[in-house]
């Protein structure tokens with residue numbers, strides 16, 4: 455369940471992620487350069503530190519580094535560097551079970567290690583599939599292939615920032631990894647809409663960073679954070695009470711909010727979500743992408759969660775309807791209302807359980823019912839089948855240890871300073887939407903899809 459949510463957070467920000475990815479990795483090959491024996495001799499003996507690369511002493515070696523080009527195969531690359539065909543064939547054979555040479559991918563770093571005093575074109579060829587490991591093709595003495603995992607250190611680091619243009623730029627300025635954006639968006643999915651941050655929003659975060667040889671290569675868990683959104687501080691304290699529901703606020707409440715089981719008191723479910731069913735009015739098979747709840751006229755309809763109204767109007771098929779965006783992952787819609795509750799218009803903030811309208815049969819419907827529709831990451835899904843996250847608060851058993859852990863984290867966060875404000879380049883105080891990405895489109899039905907009746 456937790457894993458699914460983490461994924462949802464990542465999917466929600468996928469546009470941003472892709473951009474960061476290309477920006478950081480780039481697609482051009484790095485120019486190969488030569489390093490090794492200095493050209494000039496010195497008369498003063500100096501103790502030089504041993505130069506070690508990939509576990510080899512390369513003090514007296516020549517190292518050629520580069521990145522794999524598009525459509526460049528392992529064999530081509532080795533051949534280009536003078537490795538004889540017979541040696542390539544032996545190496546590829548001996549790679550079996552160690553490294554799948556078909557996984558040789560463009561843009562990955564590689565290095566040839568050569569002894570200038572030797573006639574061998576390369577003593578070792580090293581390929582790095584990821585920062586976490588490398589593969590050594592050894593050509594000196596006997597040919598062998600080995601795969602080496604680098605030791606990963608986990609260190610706790612802190613970061614803070616003030617939103618002035620987009621969260622992306624703010625995080626870049628604070629030297630944090632782009633992955634932190636996704637992780638924070640996931641932790642705060644129900645409190646902060648990361649696509650609509652406000653100028654002046656700010657955060658402090660304590661998190662785990664993975665490092666290899668001192669260089670950051672990824673991030674682990676967020677251990678604690680405070681995010682001030684529209685001047686309200688939202689605390690997140692990591693704590694495991696054995697339910698996998700791990701972030702709690704300063705009162706011990708879960709940061710994961712649960713939706714109401716149903717948006718109204720209903721008589722019965724008259725039609726379930728189905729990708730294909732016989733339509734009683736149109737007399738043909740078609741998808742029903744909602745759940746129909748039969749209920750008396752004017753039964754109050756409630757928002758299943760906190761959110762912002764994005765549509766509240768009449769349309770030919772939907773009748774009077776309201777659509778609510780809860781966060782970057784979930785959106786819900788309520789159709790065929792007799793009347794939309796007063797004050798409902800795009801931009802209106804609603805609370806969980808708030809009345810948003812009343813049951814009717816407007817639009818394409820013959821009986822009084824509510825058609826309830828549910829989107830997850832832009833795709834319509836069956837609301838009644840969603841495994842929504844548990845949202846249990848800290849239990850009595852864990853109250854005392856949580857209080858201690860929480861206080862320690864709040865003290866740590868209090869010690870972190872916010873960065874000083876950057877130079878103002880514009881005075882636009884409007885909502886900042888730089889990180890907005892195109893919403894995922896439904897793969898199933900367009901908005902104008904006629905609805906149905908019991």
Ligand SMILES: [Zn+2]
Nearest residue numbers: 744746825906
């Ligand atoms: Zn329906």
